[in-house]
Amino acid sequence: MLSFEVFPPKEEAAFEPVEAAAFEIAKLSPAFMSVTYGAGGGTSKYTVEIAADLKEKFGVTSLAHLTCVASSREHVHRVVERLKEHEICNIMALRGDIPKDGVIHHDYKYASELIAELKTLGDFCIGGACYPEGHVESATKAEDILHLKEKVNAGCDFLTTQMFFDNDLLYNFLYQIREKGITVPVVAGIMPVTNAKQMKRILSMSGAYIPSKFRAIVDKFGDNPAAMRQAGVAYATDQIVDLIANGVNAIHVYSMNKPDVAAQIKSSLSEIIV
Numbered sequence: 001m002l003s004f005e006v007f008p009p010k011e012e013a014a015f016e017p018v019e020a021a022a023f024e025i026a027k028l029s030p031a032f033m034s035v036t037y038g039a040g041g042g043t044s045k046y047t048v049e050i051a052a053d054l055k056e057k058f059g060v061t062s063l064a065h066l067t068c069v070a071s072s073r074e075h076v077h078r079v080v081e082r083l084k085e086h087e088i089c090n091i092m093a094l095r096g097d098i099p100k101d102g103v104i105h106h107d108y109k110y111a112s113e114l115i116a117e118l119k120t121l122g123d124f125c126i127g128g129a130c131y132p133e134g135h136v137e138s139a140t141k142a143e144d145i146l147h148l149k150e151k152v153n154a155g156c157d158f159l160t161t162q163m164f165f166d167n168d169l170l171y172n173f174l175y176q177i178r179e180k181g182i183t184v185p186v187v188a189g190i191m192p193v194t195n196a197k198q199m200k201r202i203l204s205m206s207g208a209y210i211p212s213k214f215r216a217i218v219d220k221f222g223d224n225p226a227a228m229r230q231a232g233v234a235y236a237t238d239q240i241v242d243l244i245a246n247g248v249n250a251i252h253v254y255s256m257n258k259p260d261v262a263a264q265i266k267s268s269l270s271e272i273i274v
């Protein structure tokens with residue numbers, strides 16, 4: 001099962017090109033498409049609009065992200081009402097990052113609170129985020145998995161992972177969470193890194209482990225955009241092939257509003273994911 005993610009624009013002026021990119025990706029007939037949610041909730045109307053258009057114009061199952069830590073309960077309920085109006089029943093329920101200015105509403109502290117509340121607001125299929133390398137704020141992976149279990153118990157129907165660049169991290173994580181009794185399906189999130197700048201951002205934001213095999217690619221091709229793009233897509237595709245060979249069948253590609261990258265990955269897997 002192959003699915004793709006898009007992110008909404010920050011402002012109205014960029015809406016059309018972003019929606020056009022989302023539509024191009026929709027033409028690839030993914031299992032579903034997710035639409036992220038701007039950290040502070042300011043772009044929520046675009047998330048709902050794009051998720052609704054994907055569903056209504058392309059018949060693609062859409063998964064709308066929703067964050068809570070920087071929003072009031074009233075705002076969250078308004079967004080949920082809009083999702084219901086469009087009959088969008090799949091929600092990726094997140095806490096969101098703590099805003100840099102530190103301004104947070106105190107209606108929700110953790111994603112688990114949002115998830116429990118969504119359960120009372122409608123018949124939603126609810127996803128939660130998980131972190132094969134542990135969430136950056138957690139002192140240990142074990143502690144993060146403990147909180148993950150609470151989150152799943154609050155009502156997660158499935159989990160999607162943070163990006164990772166070494167599949168062994170995922171295999172180890174799956175073993176650990178299954179051992180702790182977390183049995184919901186886990187969708188593997190794969191990020192095709194197509195330029196060196198993106199790699200620097202990933203490192204500073206997520207602290208993801210970068211295997212030496214991938215560092216060598218960035219060192220060799222980082223200054224050559226076309227070669228870096230090709231090598232980044234090949235690396236992501238290779239990761240996906242290995243995941244599927246090892247029984248991880250749900251793959252979510254962080255396609256970053258790039259239809260060409262999504263199309264290339266899909267076509268490279270044409271006989272593998274049918």
Ligand code: FAD
Pocket residue numbers: 035036037038039040065066067092093094095096097098109110111112128129130135136137138143144145147148150151160161162163189
């Ligand atoms: P939580 O599950 O609430 O966890 C946050 C931290 O709190 C973790 O360290 C956890 O271990 C800890 N914790 C949880 N419960 C407790 C407790 N009871 N006591 C003490 N500690 C606890 N961000 C966006 O802004 N928009 C998006 O659209 C978006 N989409 C994402 C999609 C995926 C698949 C992933 C992996 C991340 C996404 N993010 C998005 C980023 C996400 O918002 C951040 O990683 C955020 O910092 C954590 O969100 P969460 O929902 O995982 O939080």
